[in-house]
Amino acid sequence: QVQLVESGGGLVQPGGSLRLSCAASISTFRVYAMAWYRQAPGKQRELVASITSGGNTNYVDSVKGRFTISRDNAKNTVYLQMNSLKPEDTAVYYCNAKAPLTRINYWGQGTQVTVSS
Numbered sequence: 261q262v263q264l265v266e267s268g269g270g271l272v273q274p275g276g277s278l279r280l281s282c283a284a285s286i287s288t289f290r291v292y293a294m295a296w297y298r299q300a301p302g303k304q305r306e307l308v309a310s311i312t313s314g315g316n317t318n319y320v321d322s323v324k325g326r327f328t329i330s331r332d333n334a335k336n337t338v339y340l341q342m343n344s345l346k347p348e349d350t351a352v353y354y355c356n357a358k359a360p361l362t363r364i365n366y367w368g369q370g371t372q373v374t375v376s377s
Contacts, residue, residue, distance in 0.1 A: 262286055262366040264355045269371030272345055276375070280340040282355035282368055289336040293358040296329060296340045298351035298373075305354070309340060313360070322348075345375045 263285040272278050286292055295310035309319045309329035317329055328341040338355065355368035 262357060262359070264357060264366060264368035266353070266355050266368045266371040269353060269373045271374045271376065273377055274346060274375055276345050277341070277343045278345065278373060280342070280353055280355075280371060280373075282338045282340075284336045284338070284355075284357060286336060286357065288360075290333040291360045294329075294331055294338040295356040295358070296338075297354045297356055298349075299354070299370075300348075300351040303351075308353070311338065342373070345373075347375050349373060350375050 265283045266280060268278060268280040270278065291313045293310065293312050296308045297305050298308050299305040307320060308323055309317065309327055311317045311329045311331055319327060326342065326344045329338065331338045351373060352370040353373055354370045357366045
C-alpha cells in the first residue's frame with residue numbers, strides 16, 4: 261500500500277510564499293520518483309515539478325525560478341517551496357509517486373492553494 265498525505269496549502273497574498281509537504285507511507289521511498297501536479301478550475305491537470313530518485317529536478321516553465329521541489333529520504337517526505345506566488349498559481353495541488361519497475365502512479369488527496377488579494 262502507498263499512502264500520500266499532503267499539508268501546507270491555504271490562502272496567501274500575491275508575492276507571498278507557501279511550502280507544501282507530502283508525507284509518503286512507502287518503505288522504499290528513496291527509489292520512487294516524486295512530483296507535484298496542479299489543476300485549476302476548467303483546466304487540465306499539469307505537471308508542476310518532479311524529482312527523480314537521484315535528485316534530478318524539472319519544472320514547468322511558468323514556475324521556474326519561483327518554485328523548488330526537494331525530498332528528505334530520512335523523513336519519507338517531498339516538499340514544494342513556492343515563492344513569489346501569483347494569482348494564476350491558484351489550483352488544487354496533488355502529490356504524486358511513481359513506483360520503480362511497475363511505473364504505477366499513486367496520488368495524494370490534493371490540497372487547495374489560493375493566491376488572492
